[in-house]
Amino acid sequence: MTGSAKILIASSTDSDMRYATKVVIPDPFIWIQFGTGKKTKEYIIVSSLEYSRAKEEAKPGTKIILLESIDLKNQRKPVGRRRNLADIAAAFLLSYNITEVFLPDNAWSLHTETLREHGLRVRFLESFFPERIVKLQEEVAAIKRAGRVAKRAMQHAADIIKTSTIEWDDTLTYEGERLTSERLKAEIEKIFIDNGCSSGETIVSCGEQAAQPHNRGSGAIYAGTTIVIDIFPRDNTSGYYFDMTRTFLKGTPAKNLLKLYDAVRKAQIAALMTVKPGRKASEIHTAAAAVFQRMGYKTTEEGGFIHSVGHGLGLDIHEDPGVGPRSDTILAPGMVITVEPGLYYKELGGVRIEDTVLVTKTGFANLTNVPKVFVVR
Structure with a gap:
């Protein structure tokens, strides 16, 4: 599978994240969507602290992934900065051969640049969920x-x-x-x-x-x-x-x-x-x-x-x-x-x-x- 994905890295105080997931989590986590039509898949990646809450609150059909389960062995360590959630998201996306990501126009620059470091093409959507x-x-x-x-x-x-x-x-x-x-x-x-x-x-x-x-x-x-x-x-x-x-x-x-x-x-x-x-x-x-x-x-x-x-x-x-x-x-x-x-x-x-x-x-x-x-x- 190759293609593109929509991605959010935020807490549920972000209205797009609340709309996408229905989950209420105070700390930033990851939401990813790729595929089209009936083949559309949605994932929430959270720490063990919020795993049970995400499973309870998420929309039906959303797959909950434990953040600690993402394999980072083949990912080079960042230079001059700590790992952040965008590193985790990149590892997950690349495992599905995703090469292009769409972010909201208010995405953090740290996350944007981190995704680019891992070779992902980053595009921005002025209206992330126009259906809202x-x-x-x-x-x-x-x-x-x-x-x-x-x-x-x-x-x-x-x-x-x-x-x-x-x-x-x-x-x-x-x-x-x-x-x-x-x-x-x-x-x-x-x-x-x-x-x-x-x-x-x-x-x-x-x-x-x-x-x-x-x-x-x-x-x-x-x-x-x-x-x-x-x-x-x-x-x-x-x-x-x-x-x-x-x-x-x-x-x-x-x-x-x-x-x-x-x-x-x-x-x-x-x-x-x-x-x-x-x-x-x-x-x-x-x-x-x-x-x-x-x-x-x-x-x-x-x-x-x-x-x-x-x-x-x-x-x-x-x-x-x-x-x-x-x-x-x-x-x-x-x-x-x-x-x-x-x-x-x-x-x-x-x-x-x-x-x-x-x-x-x-x-x-x-x-x-x-x-x-x-x-x-």
């Missing part, structure tokens, strides 16, 4: 599981803001203590942990902080200004993410903030109505931008609609398809994307509304079953 862009039913189910936890956490955060008390200086008090971004994040992430999810990057930003889309937020939460809560829990069992954002305001809103929220809400409706199979992903962004332009909200280097309207998600929080002004991806049933227009101005704060949606045969299904309520009193 369309989700299987089991993947959609995993995303929905994370979504149910996200819904619970967002509703809890909204309830905290609603039941909080406005103090003389416009700060909020909850359960006898000043309500802070840190407290809200802790409450949200506790629900994640209690329900088999994790995150650690939750955004709860208020006032000027909310004018920076990825400012995680810190300090006191104030009445009369926007509070942006962006949560993206990851289901620990499957590894799949969910993503949603809601914007709240406690107390009596100024008219300019009501108008700002209304613009974002209308932009999201326009964007969602554009989600249909056969359309370019860029049209979703264009639809939202057109609403902002029509309502007089300008975008400059300093503020406005300063990010893409969405992104794909799955095993990565941001993955294909891109949903920005230059995305030429054609939407297809099974794609899961976010739709999250936002407006950001330092003098006003920020407003973002985000739903995760599934592209269907006729349009879309909104997986984010959480009300969009701006003013809470």
Whole structure:
């Protein structure tokens, strides 16, 4: 047998490795695939420490190889470096007369050069598993599981803001203590942990902080200004993410903030109505931008609609398809994307509304079953 093989050398924190193997192993290991059609073969090469776990968790039909069983007697010892997993992979590949390997474009240079040392031709794939862009039913189910936890956490955060008390200086008090971004994040992430999810990057930003889309937020939460809560829990069992954002305001809103929220809400409706199979992903962004332009909200280097309207998600929080002004991806049933227009101005704060949606045969299904309520009193 001669030919080529796809190879990954990574831990299961790498989304391609998680997708390929379904195995959860914290240290790097090897996955190899070669052959075509019914003759396709997949191998996982792991140390004795992880051998039993790999056998238990791997996809049916995958052969588990003990790393220590790979014969290295005929392999020359490396000069100026220690042996690494790519040496092991090379020995295995050459035993099957494999002469060419395909790696993801984020492969470690050490592994790349090691494979080349052993005479293997190395090529890179920009999209290692292009099929990831369309989700299987089991993947959609995993995303929905994370979504149910996200819904619970967002509703809890909204309830905290609603039941909080406005103090003389416009700060909020909850359960006898000043309500802070840190407290809200802790409450949200506790629900994640209690329900088999994790995150650690939750955004709860208020006032000027909310004018920076990825400012995680810190300090006191104030009445009369926007509070942006962006949560993206990851289901620990499957590894799949969910993503949603809601914007709240406690107390009596100024008219300019009501108008700002209304613009974002209308932009999201326009964007969602554009989600249909056969359309370019860029049209979703264009639809939202057109609403902002029509309502007089300008975008400059300093503020406005300063990010893409969405992104794909799955095993990565941001993955294909891109949903920005230059995305030429054609939407297809099974794609899961976010739709999250936002407006950001330092003098006003920020407003973002985000739903995760599934592209269907006729349009879309909104997986984010959480009300969009701006003013809470």
